[in-house]
Amino acid sequence: MGSTDADELDRLIHERMRLGIVSALAAEDHLSFADLKAILKTTDGNLSVHARKLENAGYIRVDKGFENRKPKTEYSLTPLGRRALEIYIDRMDVLLNDAREALEKT
Numbered sequence: 001m002g003s004t005d006a007d008e009l010d011r012l013i014h015e016r017m018r019l020g021i022v023s024a025l026a027a028e029d030h031l032s033f034a035d036l037k038a039i040l041k042t043t044d045g046n047l048s049v050h051a052r053k054l055e056n057a058g059y060i061r062v063d064k065g066f067e068n069r070k071p072k073t074e075y076s077l078t079p080l081g082r083r084a085l086e087i088y089i090d091r092m093d094v095l096l097n098d099a100r101e102a103l104e105k106t
Contacts, residue, residue, distance in 0.1 A: 009095075012057055013088045017042060017050040022059060022085045025077035030063075033073040051075060059084055 013019055020040045024031060031039070037047050054060040059081030063074045077085070 009091055010084055010088050012053065012059070013084055015050070017046060018054055019088075021047075021050060021054060021075070022077060022081055025060060025075060026082060026085055030074045030076040033075070036075060054081065057081075 013022055017040060021036060024036060024039050033044075033047065036051075037044065040047065051060065051062065055062050057080075058078055061076045061078050063076070065072055065074075
């Protein structure tokens, strides 16, 4: 492999649901819990667990409030989370290019 290998990938982001969360938030300034749940087609519990891990790492920000007297949770990507996603994408790009080159040689 090239200068980057799979061991250098951010394992926190590499998990499918967490990658979906940060990717969705990279495309939008903020998303509600309901929006993320619908986009990712997941359960409340699954989204909550993965969002908490990203929040604890400082990758996402969670804002809780009320709208029409109903609780509303909104998520946004932090600068640290955006940078972590950029690095992850760059490393994946290297891995994929290495794989393409290897396939072309066979």
